[in-house]
Amino acid sequence: MTTRENILKHSLHDFAFEGYGGASMAKIAEKSGITKSTIYSHFSSKEDIYLAVLDQFIHYSAQLWKDEKKRxxxxxxxxxxxxxxxxxxxNAQQNRALTIFWHKSMISPPAKIQAEVMDKISLPVQNMKDFLTHVFTKGIKSGEIPSEHNVPYLVNIFFGLVQCITLGHIFDENTDPEKMIEDMFNYFWKGIGK
Amino acid sequence: MTTRENILKHSLHDFAFEGYGGASMAKIAEKSGITKSTIYSHFSSKEDIYLAVLDQFIHYSAQLWKDEKKRxxxxxxxxxxxxxxxxxxxNAQQNRALTIFWHKSMISPPAKIQAEVMDKISLPVQNMKDFLTHVFTKGIKSGEIPSEHNVPYLVNIFFGLVQCITLGHIFDENTDPEKMIEDMFNYFWKGIGK
Amino acid sequence: MTTRENILKHSLHDFAFEGYGGASMAKIAEKSGITKSTIYSHFSSKEDIYLAVLDQFIHYSAQLWKDEKKRxxxxxxxxxxxxxxxxxxxNAQQNRALTIFWHKSMISPPAKIQAEVMDKISLPVQNMKDFLTHVFTKGIKSGEIPSEHNVPYLVNIFFGLVQCITLGHIFDENTDPEKMIEDMFNYFWKGIGK
Amino acid sequence: MTTRENILKHSLHDFAFEGYGGASMAKIAEKSGITKSTIYSHFSSKEDIYLAVLDQFIHYSAQLWKDEKKRxxxxxxxxxxxxxxxxxxxNAQQNRALTIFWHKSMISPPAKIQAEVMDKISLPVQNMKDFLTHVFTKGIKSGEIPSEHNVPYLVNIFFGLVQCITLGHIFDENTDPEKMIEDMFNYFWKGIGK
DNA sequence: AATGAATGAGCGTTCATTCAT
DNA sequence: GATGAATGAACGCTCATTCAT
Incomplete structure (x- = not known):
């Protein structure tokens, strides 16, 4: 792993769990086994790192939905x-840090780079929605979904379900995650059926 | 408005939009029109303020769901x-700061007071779930909802819908919020129907 | 001496001898017997200190020329x-730091506050020129100085002599300062005479 | 222009306008279109660059006064x-940076190399004074200047006039530089006359 | 209840410099 | 001759907190 990748890995973790304001160059450097100054040989500022992490997520996300579409x-x-x-x-389970980083970036991006973050983050959202649009449109064409439904609304609502699941707050110790997802999907699917 | 309330108001705003790490006593003091020192006449520490804001939210939330139950x-x-x-x-629209504060507290509470926050935050969640449990149980009793459904699962899923709506990320400029909520509910309601 | 005055005193010294860029908050704090943070209880930034030192010089200078006029x-x-x-x-001998600070501020003020410094520094220059204008005008009126001379030019040239003397570069170990000044003045006085 | 000359050119500019403490290797490198490391292929340290710039000035100055003497x-x-x-x-107009660099080096050389700078800078001063000594001595011999004058004092005073003019602070928007210099010289010349 | 002065620790960043390539 | 990566020290500044008044 290159120094740059190493920095990005630990930055992602700290941005996710400590927040942008809570993450510190010193801690990131220490975790990465380098000095603070070295970080500045690879990134021009803390904001620059944040945007690089975001770019990484965007790239990861784009690949994910492309693969998903094919699969x-x-x-x-x-x-x-x-x-x-x-x-x-x-995915959310396996990439906890990435998931939290994503959610935080959406809910409240670092004030100083808000515009840039909001702009960038719209890409992975769009990727996901494009995928869902594709699926729902096909479903209507094939007759599996009644044609009276409005695709953008279906997409947005399903996007909401995805978010619930990635956030994970709907799961508690008294419920089985898999059954919860199964139920959630079934209600939705029956709900939009004939 | 008392000084204490004034401090809490601006603290809530900054905790919500800047994060716990990003909020600073100096800025809160300035926005409140007092000095940093004065804050310490009312609160013992930054963490203390955070917990007070949280308590305020809990009280607000408890009242809300109590009223809702009656209504x-x-x-x-x-x-x-x-x-x-x-x-x-x-409510989420009117109390944007409070909503974001709540979500952030759930997703990633300030590391140093994580346990205490997680403990406290379970209360408003429980209030909401109690309310929903009450409604769903009544619905099954009255026959409006098929008795084959498992109430805790219904509650958690509906809790998920509530979160989607408060977060608001499912809304975009191409969709009408009211219609979106209407659709979302209809799918759910039809989905759990006979 | 108040903390503020103490800070200003050592700041003046370091700005003069190390330059704005060369002076450091840490050294100023140390020399003043306080911590770096304390400086920020009294000044908002390094630039702020610089301007405060400048203001102090301006006030000192205004008083000086007012007294001189009377005397x-x-x-x-x-x-x-x-x-x-x-x-x-x-004066230049007794207030070496102030003199150097003044000259450096004129020659090349800190880049970031150049405009503000240039603006402020014009005041003491004007004070001095006003004094000289007063003296030369009186000299022409009384007939001591031939009326064919142009007062502004006399003022500027004499202002130049003042600068030579304050800078002190015309003095070396082989010359007696007092005689040097005496000569310099005599040449000038005879030069503008009939 | 060789890399070395390129570095020296931008160093001179920054030393002059930002001061030794305010100039930085990074900025000099950037302006020179090379990397910081490359500078160290040509100079051993920041101080080394400063002394090289000074040497360049000394050489330039020596040539200048040699030419002047002949001319x-x-x-x-x-x-x-x-x-x-x-x-x-x-010359001062055309080589603004060089002039400011010279003055700053005289007023307050970089603390760490003060002795070396003071030592070196005495050379161009001596060159100038040697030239002036030559001229004044010749003037006395030829009878143009009364023999009662003490040459070193004449030299130092004229050296002061030179400094006034190079510094340029005696010029303002209300005065014609050429006339100012003409007047200044005339007063001096008449002042030392019979 | 409120303040101004003070502080140690830490912030993000830049410094001049080194070294292997 | 030139570079990219790395570093320890220092930079100006902000942090949450304390304390005497």
Whole structure:
């Protein structure tokens, strides 16, 4: 792993769990096994690192939904959507820091780079929505979904379900995550059915 | 407004939009029109302020769901749930800072007081879930909701919808919020129906 | 001496001898027997200190020329001008730091506050020129100085002599300062005579 | 222009306008279109650059006064001195950075290399004074200047006039530089006359 | 209840410099 | 001759907090 990647890894973690304001160059440097000054050989500022982490997430996300599109292409709409929810859950579990980083960037980006962050973050959101638009449109075409539904609204609502799941606040010790997702999807699917 | 309330008001705003690490006593003092020292006449530390803001939210939330329970008591389950979503939306719109403060406290509380925050925050969550449990149980009793459903799962899923709506990320300039909420609820309601 | 005065005293010294860029908050604090942070209880920034030192000089200078005017009012023009040069020399000797600070501020003020410094520094220059204008005008009226001379030019040239003397570069170990000033003045006085 | 010359050029500029403490290797490198490291292929330290710039000035100055001596050799003393002032003015105008660098080096050289700088800077001063000594001595011999004058004092005073003019603070928007110099010289010349 | 002065620790950043390539 | 990566020290400044008044 290059120094740059190393810095990005630990920055992601601290931005996610401590927040932009709470993360510090000193801690990131220490965790990365280098000095504060060295960070500045690779990034011009703390903001620059944040944006680099964001770029990394965007790239990761773009690849993810591209792969997902290909992988779920052959499935029925119902299966594709159900699988999507489960995959989102697994990904969120495996990349906890990335998930939290994403959510925080959406809820309240660092004040000074708010505009730039908001601008960048719209890309992965769009990727996800494009994927969902593709699936829902196909579902209507194939007759699996009644044509009376408005695709953008379906997309946004399903996007909401995805967020619930990635955030994970709907899961508690008394509920089984998998059953929860299964139920959530079933209600939605039955809800939009004939 | 007392000095204490004044401090809490501006603290809430900065904790919400700048994060715990990003908020500073100096800025809060300045916005409140007092000196830093004065803050320490009312609170013992920054953490103390955070917990006081949290307590305020808890009290506010407890009252809210108590009122909601009374207000929706006479309605059918369907109307009660639909109204709930709309009220949640209106409240989130009117109290943007409080909403963001709540979400951030859930996602990643200040590291040093994590345990205490997690402990406290479970209360408003429980208030909300108690309310929902009450409504869903009544709905099953009255036959409006099929008895095969598991109430805790219904509650958690509906709790998820509430969160989507308060966060507001499912709304974009191409969708009408009211219609979005209407659709979301309808899918859910139809989804859990017979 | 108040803390503020103490800070200003050591700041003046370091700004003069190390330059604005060369002076450091840490050294000023140390010399003043306080911590770096304490400086910021009294000044908002390094630039702020610089401007405060400048203000102090301006006030000092204004008082100086006001006193000089009163003190030399009764003398003949020749004596008044001669005395002026000697007083300037004594003052420069006694307030070495202030003199150097003044010259550096004129030659090349701190880049970031250049405009503000240039603006402020014009005041003491004007004070001095006003004094000289007063003396030369009186000298022409009384007939001590031929009326064919142009007062502004006389003032600027004499202002130049003042600067030579304050800078002190014309003095070396082989020359007697007092005689040097005496000569310099005599040449000038004879030069503008009939 | 060689890399070395390029570095020296930008160093001179920054030393002059930002001061030794205010100039930085990074900025000099950037302006020179090279990396910081490359500077160290040509100079061993920041101090080394400063001394190199100083050497360059010394060489430039030595050449200048040598040329001046030759050029003004055939003129009368009066013309030679008048021409000297005008040439000094033109040179100062054309080489603003060099002039400021020289003055700052005299007023307050970098603390760490003060001794070395003071030592070196005495050379161009001596060159100038040697030139002036030559002219004044010749003037006395030829009878143009009364023999009662003490040459070193004349030299130092004229050296003061030179400094006034190079510094340029005696010029303001209400005065014509050329006339100012003309007047200054005339007063001096008449002042030392019979 | 409120303040001004003070502080040690830490902030993000830049400094001049080194070294292997 | 020139570079990129790295560093320890220092930079100006802000942090949360204390204390006497």
């Amino acid at each position: 779920l292409e052959t499935l029925h709409t119902e299966s594709a959507l159900r699988e999507t929810l489960f995959n989102v859950y697994k | 929706l008591e006479t309605l059918h389950t369907e109307s009660a749930l639909r109204e709930t979503l709309f009220n949640v939306y209106k | 030399l009012e009764t003398l003949h023009t020749e004596s008044a001008l001669r005395e002026t040069l000697f007083n300037v020399y004594k | 003004l050799e055939t003129l009368h003393t009066e013309s030679a001195l008048r021409e000297t002032l005008f040439n000094v003015y033109k």
